[in-house]
Amino acid sequence: MNNESLKTLLDDHIGQIFATPDQIEVMASAVAKQISEKNKATNPLLIGVMKGAAQWTIAVSQRLSIPSDLDFVSVTSYTGEQQSEPVMLQEPTISITGRHIILLDEIIDTGNTLFFLKRWLLAQGAKSVEIAVMADKPMTRVTPVHIDYLGLTVPNVWLVGFGMDLNGAYRNLPAIAEYVKNPVSKP
Numbered sequence: 001m002n003n004e005s006l007k008t009l010l011d012d013h014i015g016q017i018f019a020t021p022d023q024i025e026v027m028a029s030a031v032a033k034q035i036s037e038k039n040k041a042t043n044p045l046l047i048g049v050m051k052g053a054a055q056w057t058i059a060v061s062q063r064l065s066i067p068s069d070l071d072f073v074s075v076t077s078y079t080g081e082q083q084s085e086p087v088m089l090q091e092p093t094i095s096i097t098g099r100h101i102i103l104l105d106e107i108i109d110t111g112n113t114l115f116f117l118k119r120w121l122l123a124q125g126a127k128s129v130e131i132a133v134m135a136d137k138p139m140t141r142v143t144p145v146h147i148d149y150l151g152l153t154v155p156n157v158w159l160v161g162f163g164m165d166l167n168g169a170y171r172n173l174p175a176i177a178e179y180v181k182n183p184v185s186k187p
Contacts, residue, residue, distance in 0.1 A: 014170075015178035024162055024176065027151035031132055032063035034149050035102055038130075042100040043067050045131035047092055049117065050074040051171070052106040052163040056134040056151075060104060068074065068102075069094055077113045086116040094118070102149075106163040107135045109156075111143035118145070135176060136157060152176075162180050 019027065035044070048057030050072045061070055074166070075091035101121050108114055108131075118129045132149035139156050158181070160166055161173030170179065 004135075009083070013180050014160070014173075015157070015180040017175050017177045018159065019152060019162075019176040021174040024134075024151075024174075027134065028056070028059035029063050031149045031151060032060045033065075033131075035060070035132065036065040038103070038148075039068075039100060040066055043069070044102045045069045045071060045092075045094060045096060045099045046102045046104060048072045049103070049105045049113065050090065052165065053104050053134070055163040056106045057104040062134060073117065075113055075117060085115045087152075088120065096121055098127050101126045101129045102132055103129055104113045104132045105134070106155075107137065107146060107159060108133045108147065109137040109140040111141050111145040115143040134162070135164075 016061055018115065046061050046068050048070075051074070054072070057070070057072070061068065061083055071092040071094045072090070073088070075086050075088055075090055076185060077084055077086045079097055098121045103114065103117055103121065105114055114131055114133075118131065121129045130148040133147050134151040136147060136150055138153060154176075158166065158179040159176055160170035160179045161176045163171055164176070165171035170177075
């Protein structure tokens with residue numbers, strides 16, 4: 001599916017397309033290959049950050065060539081478009097003690113959520129924590145966080161699709177796209 005085909009499916013609030021479904025598949029495969037090569041002997045526990053990273057986590061996990069376990073956490077750090085301090089809503093259900101963790105998130109901007117989660121997981125007894133992010137906005141970073149596996153780098157725009165949303169809307173778009181708050185009317 002090309003960018004023009006995608007735009008015909010979407011509304012006026014969708015701007016630039018940063019990744020098509022095919023490009024997302026390539027990114028997920030590349031990240032899965034890197035994780036598999038680096039973690040051959042570890043049986044990592046993949047932990048996705050709900051709700052946004054669910055699609056990214058599944059896409060990567062399905063492409064791994066090594067055994068792994070899968071779990072999710074839920075953290076909130078947004079109210080609408082405003083970011084706030086991370087708060088843990090749901091902890092992992094699988095024991096993390098002594099485990100090699102791959103923490104998956106759909107986007108990193110300030111870094112606060114992933115910094116919070118990495119510290120929390122290590123404090124709970126994880127042996128190591130690596131981070132796999134679908135999209136990175138490095139220009140918005142407030143808290144330094146090392147990204148071990150990265151899909152793509154994006155500019156400082158609001159993104160929707162493939163798990164990313166605006167108050168729950170657009171999360172199920174098959175692509176990664178810019179949300180345009182005040183679109184220019186089309187003729």
